[in-house]
Amino acid sequence: xxxxxxxxxxxxxxxxxxxxxxxxxxxxxxVAWIALTGGIGDNWQHLWETVLPGYVLNSIKLAVxxxxxxxxxxxxxAWLVTMHDFPGARFLEWALLLPLAMPAYVVAFVYTDLxxxxxxxxxxxxxxxxxxxxxxxxxxxxRSLGGAGFVMTMSFFPYVYLLARTAFLEQSLCALEVSRTLxxxxxxxxxxxxxxxxxxxxxxxxxxxxxxxxSDFGVVDLFSVQTLTTGLFNVWLVMGDAAGGAQIALVLxxxxxxxxxxxxxxxxxxxxxxxxxxxxSPPRQRLYGWRGxxxxxxxxxxxxxxxxxxxxxxxxLSGARLSTxxxxxxxxxxxxxxxxxxxxxxxxxAVAVGLAYSTRLGVSRPAALAARAASFGYAVPGAVxxxxxLVPFGxxxxxxxxxxxxxxxxxxxxxxxxxVAALLFAYLVRFLTLAHGTVESGLSRLRxxxxxxxxxxxRGATGTLxxxxxxxxxxxxxxxxxxxxxDVIKELPAxxxxxxxxxxxLATTAYSLAADERFAEAALPxxxxxxxxxxPVLIISRAITKARDFGASxxxxxxx
Amino acid sequence: xxxxxxxHRRKRRLAVLLIGTAAMAAGFLLGEIRSVSAExxxxxxxxxxxxxxxxxxxxxxxxxxxxxEVNMVYAKAGLLERLKAEGEAGPAxxxxxxxxxxxxxxxxxxxxxxxxxxxxxxxIPAQYRQEDxxxxxxxxxxxxxxxxxxxxxxxxxxxYQGLADEKWKGRICIRxxxxxxxxxxxxxxxxxxxxxxxxxxxxxxxxxxxxxxQGNDRAQVKAIYEDxxxxxxxxxxxxxxxxxxxxxxxxAEAAYIIFPDQNGAGAHVNISGATVLExxxxxxEAVALLEFLSGDKAQEIYAQSNYEYPVKPGVPWxxxxxxxxxxxxxxxxxxxxxxxxxxxxxxxxxxxxxxGP
Numbered sequence: 001x002x003x004x005x006x007x008x009x010x011x012x013x014x015x016x017x018x019x020x021x022x023x024x025x026x027x028x029x030x031v032a033w034i035a036l037t038g039g040i041g042d043n044w045q046h047l048w049e050t051v052l053p054g055y056v057l058n059s060i061k062l063a064v065x066x067x068x069x070x071x072x073x074x075x076x077x078a079w080l081v082t083m084h085d086f087p088g089a090r091f092l093e094w095a096l097l098l099p100l101a102m103p104a105y106v107v108a109f110v111y112t113d114l115x116x117x118x119x120x121x122x123x124x125x126x127x128x129x130x131x132x133x134x135x136x137x138x139x140x141x142x143r144s145l146g147g148a149g150f151v152m153t154m155s156f157f158p159y160v161y162l163l164a165r166t167a168f169l170e171q172s173l174c175a176l177e178v179s180r181t182l183x184x185x186x187x188x189x190x191x192x193x194x195x196x197x198x199x200x201x202x203x204x205x206x207x208x209x210x211x212x213x214x215s216d217f218g219v220v221d222l223f224s225v226q227t228l229t230t231g232l233f234n235v236w237l238v239m240g241d242a243a244g245g246a247q248i249a250l251v252l253x254x255x256x257x258x259x260x261x262x263x264x265x266x267x268x269x270x271x272x273x274x275x276x277x278x279x280x281s282p283p284r285q286r287l288y289g290w291r292g293x294x295x296x297x298x299x300x301x302x303x304x305x306x307x308x309x310x311x312x313x314x315x316x317l318s319g320a321r322l323s324t325x326x327x328x329x330x331x332x333x334x335x336x337x338x339x340x341x342x343x344x345x346x347x348x349x350a351v352a353v354g355l356a357y358s359t360r361l362g363v364s365r366p367a368a369l370a371a372r373a374a375s376f377g378y379a380v381p382g383a384v385x386x387x388x389x390l391v392p393f394g395x396x397x398x399x400x401x402x403x404x405x406x407x408x409x410x411x412x413x414x415x416x417x418x419x420v421a422a423l424l425f426a427y428l429v430r431f432l433t434l435a436h437g438t439v440e441s442g443l444s445r446l447r448x449x450x451x452x453x454x455x456x457x458x459r460g461a462t463g464t465l466x467x468x469x470x471x472x473x474x475x476x477x478x479x480x481x482x483x484x485x486x487d488v489i490k491e492l493p494a495x496x497x498x499x500x501x502x503x504x505x506l507a508t509t510a511y512s513l514a515a516d517e518r519f520a521e522a523a524l525p526x527x528x529x530x531x532x533x534x535x536p537v538l539i540i541s542r543a544i545t546k547a548r549d550f551g552a553s554x555x556x557x558x559x560x
Numbered sequence: 561x562x563x564x565x566x567x568h569r570r571k572r573r574l575a576v577l578l579i580g581t582a583a584m585a586a587g588f589l590l591g592e593i594r595s596v597s598a599e600x601x602x603x604x605x606x607x608x609x610x611x612x613x614x615x616x617x618x619x620x621x622x623x624x625x626x627x628x629e630v631n632m633v634y635a636k637a638g639l640l641e642r643l644k645a646e647g648e649a650g651p652a653x654x655x656x657x658x659x660x661x662x663x664x665x666x667x668x669x670x671x672x673x674x675x676x677x678x679x680x681x682x683x684i685p686a687q688y689r690q691e692d693x694x695x696x697x698x699x700x701x702x703x704x705x706x707x708x709x710x711x712x713x714x715x716x717x718x719x720y721q722g723l724a725d726e727k728w729k730g731r732i733c734i735r736x737x738x739x740x741x742x743x744x745x746x747x748x749x750x751x752x753x754x755x756x757x758x759x760x761x762x763x764x765x766x767x768x769x770x771x772x773x774q775g776n777d778r779a780q781v782k783a784i785y786e787d788x789x790x791x792x793x794x795x796x797x798x799x800x801x802x803x804x805x806x807x808x809x810x811x812a813e814a815a816y817i818i819f820p821d822q823n824g825a826g827a828h829v830n831i832s833g834a835t836v837l838e839x840x841x842x843x844x845e846a847v848a849l850l851e852f853l854s855g856d857k858a859q860e861i862y863a864q865s866n867y868e869y870p871v872k873p874g875v876p877w878x879x880x881x882x883x884x885x886x887x888x889x890x891x892x893x894x895x896x897x898x899x900x901x902x903x904x905x906x907x908x909x910x911x912x913x914x915x916g917p
Contacts, residue, residue, distance in 0.1 A: 050909035117786050133787050143774045224736050224774035226914055234738050237637055238905045240665055387641045394645025401649045417646050418633075497638035501605055501631035501651070512634060516613040 014364040017355060021370035024351070027388030027429050028253070028376050034391070035250040038243020043235055052231055059227040059252075062149055062220075063210050069153030070209045073302045074160025075202055079190060080299055082168040085284040086292040092299045093165075094541035097158050099306025100483070101533025103490040103507065104155035105218030106526045109519070110310040111151060112222065115142040143223040151223075152213050154306035159483070160205035161302075163438065166475050167198035170445055200444060203263050204437040210259060211379040211433070214252055217493065228252055229381055242387070249384045256379040260372075311530060317523035333525065337489050337506040338532055340420070344427035345435075345484040351428065352435035352480060356443055357465050360451075375433035382430065382493035389426045389498060393417045418500050426494045431487050435480040442476025443469060474543070482540040486533040506532065604845040606632045607639040608656040610832060614866055615656065621861065622852045628845045643671055643837070653840035654849060658832045659740050661898040663695045672835040675847055683854035683872045687891065688831055697831035698853050699868035702889060703745045704827055706792040706799070706815040708784045717791065720749060720820045720828070724764025730917070732765065733780040733789035736773040737913035738905055741795060741830070746907060747900035748828040751892050755903065763911050772916030778802060778811070785814035795830075800867025800880045819887035826888035830897075831871065 022029075080086070081093045099107075115121055122139055131137050141147065171194060179193045180186075195202075217229045228248060236245025287295050355371045363371075377385055397414040404412045416422055446469060454464040470477065492507045499508070506525045513522035608615060612634045619630040633639065633652075643650060643666070655671070657663045666672055672694035680689075680696065688697030705717060717723070723732060735742065749758045770789035780792035781802065792815070802812035819827045834853065836846045852858055859870035864878045876882075908914070 046906055046909065050906075051912060051914075054912070054915075117788060118782060143772075224772065224914065230738075233637070234905060238738065238740070238743060239902050242641070383638050386638055387645075390638075390642050390645035394642075394647065398647045398649060411649065413649055414646055414651065417642075418651065493637075496635035497642060499633060501633055503633075508634075512612045515636070516611045518613070 010362060010364075013358045013361065014367040017358045017363050017367040018370050020351060021355060021367065021374040024374040024377070024429055024432055025370060026392050027385055027426070028373070028380060030388040030391045031246050031249055031380060031384055032253075034243055034387075035246035038241075038246065040247075041241055041244050043239055043241050043244045044247070047231060047235070051226065055226050055228050055231045058145060058225060059214060059229075061145055062152070062225070062227060063213055065146070065149035066152045066156065066213045067206055067210055069149065070157040070160045071202070071206055073153060073157040074162075074205060075164050075195075075198075077157075077299045077302060078161050078164035078168055079194070080295045082165055083284060084287050084295060086287040086295040088296045088300065089284075092296075092303060094538060095303045095307070096161050096299060097482075097537045097541055098303065098530075098534065099155055100158040100162075100486050101489075101530040101537060102155060102307055102310055103218075103492070103526065103529060104152060104212075104216065105222060105492070106314070106510070106529075107155050107306070107310050108148070108151045108219040108222045109514070110313050111142050111147070113519075114309075114313065115140075115147075143225075145223075145225050148219050148223045148225045150305075151219055152209075152216065154302060156209040156212055157302055157306065159208045160202060162479055162483070163201040163205040163441065164198050166479055167201035167441070167445070168194060170442075170475065171197050201441045204441050207256075207260060207263060208378070208434065208437065211256055214256060215379055215381040217381055217383070232381065232384070236384075245384065246387075249380055252381075253376055253379055257376065307530070311527065314523045314527040314530070317520045318527055330524075330528070333504060333506050333509055334528060334532060336504075337529070340423065340427075340505065341485040341488040341532075344424055344431065344488045345481045347424060347428050348432050348435040348484045349439070349477060349480045351432060352439045353465075353470075353477075355436060356440040357469065359440075360443055361461060371436075375436055377429035378431065378433040380430075382491060382495075383497060385430055386426060386494040386497040389422060389429065389494070390417065393422055393425075418498070420500065420503075422498050423495060426498055427484075427488050427491065430491070430494060431484045434483040434487060438476050438480040438483065439473065442473035446472055478540045478543045482536050485536055489529055489532055602627060602845070603629045603631060604653050604842045604849050605651045606630060606654045606656055606849075607643065607652045608632050608634045609636065609639065609662060610634070610656045610658045617865065618853060618858050618861055621857060622849055625852065625857075626848060628848060630849065640665055640669060640671075644669065648839045650839075651841070652837055653842045653846040654834055654836055656832075656834045659744065660695075660697070660831050660833060660894050661740065661744070661901045663833050663835055664895060664898040666835055666837075667694045671838050673838040673840065673843070675836045675850065677847060677851060679851045680854060683851070683859075685871065685873065687894070688833075688871045690895070695833050695835045696850060696854065697833040697871050697894070699859075699862045699866070700829045700831045700871055700889070701868050702796045702819065702827040702829045702887065703741060703793065704796055705818040705820055706781050706784060706794050707818050708790045709814060709816055711790045714816075717818055718820065718822065719824065720745070721753075721761060722820075723768065723791070723793075724761045726764075726768075728768040728791060730768065730770050731790040732768045733770055733783045733792045734765070734773050735776055735780060735793075737762075737908035740901070741777070742793070743901045743904040743908070744830045744897060745793070745828050746904035747897045748890060748892060750900050750903055750907070751896055752825055755907070759907050759911060762907055762913060766911055766913050766915075767917060769917045773914050778808065781815050782808070782811045785811040796869075796881075796884065797867035799884065800878070803880060817884050819885070821890070822888050825892070826890040829869075829889045831894060832868070 077092070077096050081089055081096065113119055117134055117139075125131070125137070125139070129137070175193055175197065176189050179189045184192060214227075215229065216227075217233065219225075220227050220229060228251065232245050232248040232252075235241050235248060286292075355374065359368055359371050380388070393416045394414075397417050400415060401412055404410055450468060450472075451464055454468045455461075459467060489505075490507060492511055495505060495508055496511070499505075504512075506529045510522045510525035510529065513519075513525070612632060615632065615634075619632070623629055633642075639655070640662070643652060643655070646652070655663070655666050657666075663672075667690065672690075674692040674694050675696075676693040680693070684696055684698075688700070689695065705720075705723070707717065717728075722728075737743075737746070746758065746762065749761060753761070770783070775783075777792075777794035777798045778801075780789070780794055781798065783789050784792050796817065799812055799815075799817060802808040821827060834850055836843060836850060840846050854872060856872065856875055859872045859875040862868050863870050863875065863881060867878060867881050869877065869881065
């Protein structure tokens with residue numbers, strides 16, 4: 001028997017899990033606390049009687065639009081690219097990840113510029129058809145709910161694509177082959193075998209997109225689409241009612257929690273594990289003629305709208321004002337963004353592996369619940385989450401400072417508030433769910449008998465994790481790192497509020513320039529955000545493709 | 561065994577990678593912490609809702625003149641909450657905002673320290689400062705009507721009230737009603753005409769809109785240029801900024817500025833301003849910065865680079881600003897306007913202004 005380090009006795013494990021999870025859940029709890037202790041002001045009644053129902057409806061409409069959009073785009077592209085060969089497939093396989101590197105608010109801005117009345121598209125149409133005024137023709141308004149849905153779908157679908165693709169790759173080909181020999185058509189094999197097997201991953205992706213959608217303020221603000229976040233910021237900033245704002249944030253959170261619960265409930269009845277260890281890369285089926293062309297086009301469009309077109313426009317804008325933009329201390333900005341992103345990504349993945357694995361090993365119910373609660377930071381708008389981080393950090397700092405002053409007569413000032421540590425903590429809270437969801441869905445595909453076998457063969461809990469699970473879910477781990485890294489580089493509202501003095505990242509610089517309406521100059525840092533995300537996307541996409549053949553690698557053979 | 565060696569190599573590689581990353585991160589963090597905690601004399605730490613690219617030239621001029629370095633955190637929201645969380649031990653010495661209501665919020669939260677010096681009193685007229693010196697206005701701008709040169713003859717609109725007249729049906733463009741600039745104007749209307757009449761007026765303006773409220777102030781003037789509307793509501797300084805931008809110049813040239821209510825209460829003005837914070841470690845430096853920002857040199861930079869009106873009497877307006885002409889400004893107590901923002905937002909919600917016509 002393997003006693004293992006005492007850390008891994010069930011009680012110790014539960015305690016540790018609970019502690020870490022509560023720490024991460026603290027800011028969200030702080031927001032909830034502000035909400036619940038604030039009392040119901042008359043702002044609620046006023047809002048409810050006036051605009052709130054409209055805000056709620058808009059939020060729901062947007063969520064439905066984006067949910068359907070990302071499911072279709074993400075799953076279809078992932079299936080086509082992993083299982084088929086068609087012109088451009090190998091390029092699109094990684095290119096479809098690139099929209100992740102483009103902040104949604106930047107995409108929104110680019111499309112406004114492109115599609116509004118004075119933009120080149122409508123201008124060309126007017127020239128072509130001889131229209132004179134806006135009353136001569138109809139053109140879809142980009143600053144609208146539909147426009148926001150389009151922009152968010154194009155920006156967020158890679159979450160679904162990435163998770164679906166990893167799931168399709170980690171699936172055993174045998175299951176598919178068996179289904180075909182049992183008489184399934186290709187479509188049936190996809191619908192009845194591959195899709196259900198990949199469903200948990202796809203749902204994680206859709207949930208991530210919905211959380212981003214519901215907590216977004218940048219895009220809806222730019223498009224003047226009134227959602228719950230609009231209401232939240234009005235109550236908080238204009239009415240000066242922090243409790244009211246926190247209460248709306250809480251409503252958002254409950255909404256998301258409901259979605260997550262529904263999704264999990266739906267999944268409990270059907271647990272799928274990878275039942276075979278002999279995994280072979282699925283041979284890609286070649287698509288010829290119009291089928292091939294259709295697949296190429298279908299996969300090209302999301303890449304085009306989500307990345308290529310915005311990138312080209314940004315590059316053109318940057319080129320026009322390159323000299324002024326380069327006067328920024330550019331290398332330092334890039335280095336700072338990349339270091340922050342890297343540090344936050346490693347932190348998130350380490351915590352995520354800890355939480356997901358200890359839950360898999362079995363922890364007490366409170367610990368399991370806390371681990372779940374730790375994921376909700378993603379559903380809270382960044383600026384609100386920042387307040388949630390400020391409150392406990394400020395309390396800690398004030399207490400320590402007060403103690404030092406009364407005990408030793410020295411003021412130590414603030415230890416954590418306004419430091420990079422506060423920023424990293426905020427990123428951990430906000431983005432843990434990206435890593436946790438990815439790691440957890442990777443682990444969930446490993447059948448429990450694998451753990452038993454490894455333990456029987458003498459590995460302890462840590463040994464099993466290190467030698468069996470981590471190598472097997474390498475693809476998921478890399479995916480998790482990528483997701484957090486790219487999101488941290490794009491993150492704006494929490495970074496703005498929590499950062500130290502004179503501390504600029506690519507995102508804050510782009511924002512400051514845009515706030516000063518120097519859009520052409522803002523283009524270069526925006527493009528740099530995309531480029532900084534590009535490299536890890538490339539590396540990790542390659543690694544995931546390589547992990548595709550992991551079934552045949554000697555390590556796993558030895559362990560099997 | 562082969563597999564063992566391989567896994568060993570992999571572990572070593574992983575360890576090197578991790579240690580490298582950790583070392584890099586640690587070095588980076590230390591560097592940041594050092595640069596942050598250096599709170600020696602000769603510095604002043606500012607929380608700002610005003611855009612960094614506007615403030616930087618001013619801070620540079622200040623440092624050049626006094627040797628005092630200025631550190632800044634800029635955000636669009638949440639800095640007051642940061643102040644509250646950090647409390648007395650917090651580093652900030654000064655708070656800068658682009659509008660008065662948020663300055664008043666800082667004061668009402670108890671963070672504004674009274675400041676009074678002869679220089680400040682001489683530079684900033686009494687109507688632009690709190691009586692105990694708990695906040696100081698630094699620049700002012702008027703919220704005016706931009707009218708199409710081609711389609712709106714001069715004299716056809718002279719008052720804010722006139723915007724609700726039926727003859728403007730389908731001809732007015734404005735940014736969302738819950739934006740602070742619009743709330744300021746609506747608050748001023750409430751102060752003047754009371755809540756009921758302002759609500760009626762707001763309904764009238766909403767019915768006259770050419771499109772759902774959207775975009776920023778410049779986008780409305782652009783819409784005049786594009787023949788989407790004939791009147792737009794905007795702040796004065798955007799005219800200067802658009803004229804200075806090669807691409808936007810044609811938008812600005814399609815419109816002219818109407819200062820409303822010149823025979824009545826005057827055009828609505830809002831101020832940007834600053835406050836020195838209670839318990840500031842660098843109070844002396846902060847006061848020096850405030851004095852500098854209210855002085856001739858800084859006031860001229862504000863006027864030249866941001867096309868705002870200096871609060872200090874006698875400071876020359878930039879040529880662009882002067883070309884719009886003298887105007888009568890509303891003299892209502894600015895603190896009253898700040899207090900009415902809440903009420904203004906309620907009206908915007910009640911008439912569902914942002915839904916458009």
